Amino acid sequence: MKKQTDIVHLQEQLLAWYDRQGRILPWRIRPEDRDAGQAADPYAVWLSEIMLQQTTVPHATPYWQKFLVEFPTVIDLANADRDRILTLWAGLGYYARARNLHKCAGVIRDEYDGIFPRTEAELLKLPGIGPYTAATIAAICFDEATNIVDGNVERVVSRIFKIEAPLPKARSEYRRLAGTLAPQKRPGDYGQAIMDLGATICTPRSPKCADCPWQGHCEALKQSRPTDYPKKVKKAKLPVRHGAAFVLRHDECVLLRRRPDKGLLGGMMGFPGTDWGDIPTEPLKSAPINRNWEKCETVVKHVFTHFELRLDVYRAEAMDKSVNGVWAPLKDIKDFALPTVMKKILSVSNA
Structure with missing residues (x-):
């Protein structure tokens, strides 16, 4: 467990790094964009998060752009023929996501007057929205302090704390420790920052530890063993x-x-x-x-x-x-x- 003074320092370091070097993504409102008066669109963020499940940013981005052109609002998506949505989705895989996308849009249209719920708890009630997506939308779009944990965050946290328990069995422990780092202030920026850190710096096989804002606090790096983490249960050969x-x-x-x-x-x-x-x-x-x-x-x-x-x-x-x-x-x-x-x-x- 980190001391509170260390946690505050970690938060400040990561947010300063994100302000300088965080990724520019088409659905993202960066700090300078927000200062210029722009606000995150929950519909665009939701679309991106659903598409990015099990999918890379380069592969998902053209699909995201096509969907926004054809369905500019969540009501347009809800009113669309489901087969058209499945057709546009073809190639992204995990097709239950597309079916739930249409179903979720219908619920937002019919039960929320076409306006996304503003809290993590309400978002979790929607079809196809799990804990990660609900926490992400609530933090990025509505500034709710949530605990955003995806695969990138699990990897970062596993190295910072040198967690010996393997994934996926110990997922709740990873989530608990990630929650000890999550701040009350700038929760959306922090969530995007720690995901960026995992995606661009704290990568699975060749982490760029010399460029990491958290290198001084990384327990795995102190032992020169960052790539030993996260520990994982060995996968059986695919049948x-x-x-x-x-x-x-x-x-x-x-x-x-x-x-x-x-x-x-x-x-x-x-x-x-x-x-x-x-x-x-x-x-x-x-x-x-x-x-x-x-x-x-x-x-x-x-x-x-x-x-x-x-x-x-x-x-x-x-x-x-x-x-x-x-x-x-x-x-x-x-x-x-x-x-x-x-x-x-x-x-x-x-x-």
Whole structure:
């Protein structure tokens, strides 16, 4: 545990560093922006935080920009067709986020008159908003003193305190210690500062300790062991699941079907196929029609969070469009909510 005088010093050092070197991000209101009269937009911040879950800033930024162009306000997003949202989201992954985004926008429209709640406690009641996102929005947009903890913050805190307990089991301990550092003043700037510190200085493999404003207080650095932290339970090797996908064409169109809302890739469009599990013994029994299916040479490989998927791809031509599903024109395929793995399937079928 740090002394209160040390904590105050840490807060002052970090905020001074952030004022000089904090990142410029399109959704961020920096101190100089605020001095010029700008205020953080909770809708823009919320969008960015949902998109940045499990996603890098460079990958998420173009999506964030597209969403704000098409849906300038949370009411515009709530009023939009969900399939359009899923289509724009395609490629960001973790598609439950997109479904919850639409659901949350509807709640804000219907129950809060289109105005975001101002407190962490109220924000936590909204679908798709967890402790980290609620704390972030409340601090950045409404100046509430909260305890913002993401993966970057966990890494910084683990090194400052030299926490021996491993993640994810000891996550509550990391959060408790992070809370001892969080200030009452400038909570939004502090939260963004400590996240920036983890993202740009206190990085996982090659931390720039010489540039760190907290180097004098880092217990892990004192022992020259920063990269030993955070401690983590060793991950088991990802299991492999197998399956088959069927690309049926007719008249420059392909057959798509919507996946169930519940489950992986819920609500997205995709190609008919087998279940994903053991290698299917008779995959053609799951084909949408009885045709002379051609098996493609390339196997589609795609890694999800908890498993690796390997799919055999079969292609065939239909006599007509009587098969149930959505016949998507290939020239307009970008207008359909196809996740990355389905795009890979289509690419293999074109080879």
